[in-house]
Amino acid sequence: MQKIGILGGGQLGRMLLQAAANYPVETYVLENDEQAPAAHLCHHFTKGDIKDYDAVYNFGRRLDALTIEIENVNVDALEALEKEGITVIPRPAVLRTIRNKALQKNYYTTHQIPTSEYILTHNIQELSEQTHFFPAVHKIAEGGYDGRGVQIIETEKDLSKGFDTLSVLEKMVNVEKEIALMIAISQTGEIAIYPPVQMVFDKALNLLDFQLCPAELPERTYWKAEAIALATVKNFNSPGIFAVELFVTPDGDVLVNETAPRVHNSGHHTIEAHYSSQFDMVWRILLNYPLGSTEAIMPSVMLNILGSEGHSGPACYEGLNEMLKIENAFFHLYGKKQTKPGRKMGHVTVISQERADLLYKANKIKHGLSVITKADGRSG
Amino acid sequence: MQKIGILGGGQLGRMLLQAAANYPVETYVLENDEQAPAAHLCHHFTKGDIKDYDAVYNFGRRLDALTIEIENVNVDALEALEKEGITVIPRPAVLRTIRNKALQKNYYTTHQIPTSEYILTHNIQELSEQTHFFPAVHKIAEGGYDGRGVQIIETEKDLSKGFDTLSVLEKMVNVEKEIALMIAISQTGEIAIYPPVQMVFDKALNLLDFQLCPAELPERTYWKAEAIALATVKNFNSPGIFAVELFVTPDGDVLVNETAPRVHNSGHHTIEAHYSSQFDMVWRILLNYPLGSTEAIMPSVMLNILGSEGHSGPACYEGLNEMLKIENAFFHLYGKKQTKPGRKMGHVTVISQERADLLYKANKIKHGLSVITKADGRSG
Numbered sequence: 034m035q036k037i038g039i040l041g042g043g044q045l046g047r048m049l050l051q052a053a054a055n056y057p058v059e060t061y062v063l064e065n066d067e068q069a070p071a072a073h074l075c076h077h078f079t080k081g082d083i084k085d086y087d088a089v090y091n092f093g094r095r096l097d098a099l100t101i102e103i104e105n106v107n108v109d110a111l112e113a114l115e116k117e118g119i120t121v122i123p124r125p126a127v128l129r130t131i132r133n134k135a136l137q138k139n140y141y142t143t144h145q146i147p148t149s150e151y152i153l154t155h156n157i158q159e160l161s162e163q164t165h166f167f168p169a170v171h172k173i174a175e176g177g178y179d180g181r182g183v184q185i186i187e188t189e190k191d192l193s194k195g196f197d198t199l200s201v202l203e204k205m206v207n208v209e210k211e212i213a214l215m216i217a218i219s220q221t222g223e224i225a226i227y228p229p230v231q232m233v234f235d236k237a238l239n240l241l242d243f244q245l246c247p248a249e250l251p252e253r254t255y256w257k258a259e260a261i262a263l264a265t266v267k268n269f270n271s272p273g274i275f276a277v278e279l280f281v282t283p284d285g286d287v288l289v290n291e292t293a294p295r296v297h298n299s300g301h302h303t304i305e306a307h308y309s310s311q312f313d314m315v316w317r318i319l320l321n322y323p324l325g326s327t328e329a330i331m332p333s334v335m336l337n338i339l340g341s342e343g344h345s346g347p348a349c350y351e352g353l354n355e356m357l358k359i360e361n362a363f364f365h366l367y368g369k370k371q372t373k374p375g376r377k378m379g380h381v382t383v384i385s386q387e388r389a390d391l392l393y394k395a396n397k398i399k400h401g402l403s404v405i406t407k408a409d410g411r412s413g
Numbered sequence: 414m415q416k417i418g419i420l421g422g423g424q425l426g427r428m429l430l431q432a433a434a435n436y437p438v439e440t441y442v443l444e445n446d447e448q449a450p451a452a453h454l455c456h457h458f459t460k461g462d463i464k465d466y467d468a469v470y471n472f473g474r475r476l477d478a479l480t481i482e483i484e485n486v487n488v489d490a491l492e493a494l495e496k497e498g499i500t501v502i503p504r505p506a507v508l509r510t511i512r513n514k515a516l517q518k519n520y521y522t523t524h525q526i527p528t529s530e531y532i533l534t535h536n537i538q539e540l541s542e543q544t545h546f547f548p549a550v551h552k553i554a555e556g557g558y559d560g561r562g563v564q565i566i567e568t569e570k571d572l573s574k575g576f577d578t579l580s581v582l583e584k585m586v587n588v589e590k591e592i593a594l595m596i597a598i599s600q601t602g603e604i605a606i607y608p609p610v611q612m613v614f615d616k617a618l619n620l621l622d623f624q625l626c627p628a629e630l631p632e633r634t635y636w637k638a639e640a641i642a643l644a645t646v647k648n649f650n651s652p653g654i655f656a657v658e659l660f661v662t663p664d665g666d667v668l669v670n671e672t673a674p675r676v677h678n679s680g681h682h683t684i685e686a687h688y689s690s691q692f693d694m695v696w697r698i699l700l701n702y703p704l705g706s707t708e709a710i711m712p713s714v715m716l717n718i719l720g721s722e723g724h725s726g727p728a729c730y731e732g733l734n735e736m737l738k739i740e741n742a743f744f745h746l747y748g749k750k751q752t753k754p755g756r757k758m759g760h761v762t763v764i765s766q767e768r769a770d771l772l773y774k775a776n777k778i779k780h781g782l783s784v785i786t787k788a789d790g791r792s793g
Contacts, residue, residue: 057748
């Protein structure tokens with residue numbers, strides 16, 4: 034059996050390992066937190082810092098192949114491992130480009146991939162000189178994740194919210210729709226594209242509210258989005274699974290927002306709603322199997338289950354029993370013992386032929402389930 | 414989080430643990446083989462003999478609830494744990510009845526549940542006195558599993574194949590169809606019934622060839638089967654998931670063949686083809702959640718992947734790459750390093766609205782995939 038490692042042990046790792054159990058493969062995880070959602074689901078757990086050169090190098094050298102569940106890993110070590118003949122998916126060079134938002138933006142412009150206008154700022158002083166660019170979005174170049182490291186700068190009054198380090202200042206785009214496309218590329222260059230999903234965001238938290246699949250798009254926009262996403266990932270020259278987030282403007286323009294070279298929140302619905310899930314697909318790529326089918330079994334809606342405001346401590350899922358009665362909903366709770374406001378504690382996918390049913394159930398779950406802490410500290 | 418243990422670490426445990434990762438639960442496995450399919454997927458693995466009183470008792474006493482993936486466990490220890498207030502599902506008394514085929518047969522007759530005629534034999538001598546009962550099926554009362562411990566006794570010539578210990582001699586039934594029904598019962602007595610499946614057996618190995626869902630039955634037979642299966646499991650007075658195997662005769666009679674008080678081979682298709690899988694359902698029962706929906710997302714066919722004749726050693730999946738191209742097929746390989754003839758190495762479920770497509774794909778996989786050993790000992 035092939036020995037395959039994952040850097041990171043969060044919920045993405047957890048779902049990767051659930052899918053791994055369908056194949057003959059020996060799994061390894063490198064992760065600092067022994068209580069992380071994926072820690073117990075692998076054959077071999079190594080406690081260690083995925084950002085540390087030695088930890089990643091020593092973890093990887095005994096493996097046949099390596100992948101990631103988060104970009105923020107030691108890329109130097111991955112490059113050294115790749116040179117020694119270990120399969121690293123995605124290729125380390127891709128990680129280097131993507132995990133730095135300044136390099137990522139530069140990649141889009143270099144390859145003539147439409148993206149929002151931007152400039153780089155190195156400190157608040159530089160930011161303050163770009164008032165002509167406002168309203169804009171300020172994104173820290175490295176280390177942002179899940180809504181952290183992103184600030185909206187409407188006017189000069191917001192300058193203090195900006196980042197005093199290398200950041201990308203993106204001109205605010207008039208967004209009609211936010212969509213995402215997942216694309217899988219095998220080691221032999223085979224390509225499979227999932228149908229686009231359409232996202233509705235909770236503006237306050239900059240976190241996903243819920244997500245519909247397939248996205249409702251005019252055919253012309255659909256093809257444009259697919260072509261742009263394809264150009265985005267093909268130019269990386271790397272196997273892997275990629276999530277391309279796109280903005281659709283009122284004029285029908287399509288702009289790349291961000292790309293993730295890994296399994297992604299916008300692909301969670303594929304577990305139940307598609308023949309081959311994004312997690313299944315990764316193992317097919319790593320194990321050199323043919324790619325799976327990206328076709329939908331049914332339309333779907335996905336929503337994240339987030340820690341409620343004002344609650345930090347042992348997690349309790351209020352309303353869960355009632356919500357579990359919904360017949361066409363699939364619950365995924367990540368087993369995190371501690372909740373905090375906005376923390377991703379799980380997700381739910383609803384599948385149905387009826388769009389109205391999807392939206393009704395998503396709203397029901399959104400309002401019927403909350404992750405809180407109990408005064409007595411008991412977790413549910 | 415609740416601490417829940419499984420006795421046994423085979424493929425059923427493996428799939429139980431894949432499903433467990435959707436819920437907040439701390440998982441424990443007791444199993445003698447550290448390389449077993451489920452061994453690496455739990456939070457806490459305990460090496461020990463599930464048939465040993467102390468091993469089971471000491472494993473269970475620190476848990477909130479316990480379940481099984483095989484009947485052949487130490488029931489005395491489970492009874493002791495139950496008395497101490499630990500939730501054991503199914504109830505130990507059910508295991509005591511079911512794991513002994515003589516007691517199981519007696520259970521059916523006591524509760525007026527239709528089953529084939531039978532007598533008990535204690536040795537070959539007694540068997541030889543029952544020639545008027547032939548052709549018959551001789552089943553060892555305890556310890557049989559997966560086709561082992563079952564012999565067909567057509568005539569006196571087959572006497573030597575019989576068992577020289579307590580066994581059930583069942584009069585051969587004229588079987589038109591073999592079907593199975595899975596039923597879930599929650600701790601509060603809620604009941605959910607999966608649609609019946611129809612089985613086609615490989616006579617030589619007494620192993621499943623493939624299995625269709627839903628079974629093709631006249632409505633009258635369908636309701637009769639459901640009523641009989643329901644009576645069978647309700648009289649156990651135990652929560653749990655149950656597989657009731659039934660014979661349908663040419664006259665439309667329905668007879669209970671055997672019952673398993675656990676997740677079962679005949680429910681594997683529910684992973685992809687039904688809203689709540691048999692594995693998901695077990696966690697809902699154990700965690701006191703409402704039962705899931707047993708409804709089918711799509712019709713399905715399931716087939717086991719067995720070790721090929723003449724091959725014992727490191728497993729290699731010949732034809733797997735080609736088979737993985739089938740778009741609507743879901744592969745489950747159990748990660749067993751060693752194959753041997755007839756060993757269950759995995760299963761495949763195909764879902765489709767078209768019955769012809771289901772049968773075509775099942776046959777394609779049956780003939781296109783084989784588990785062999787390579788002369789050079791490499792595993793694929």
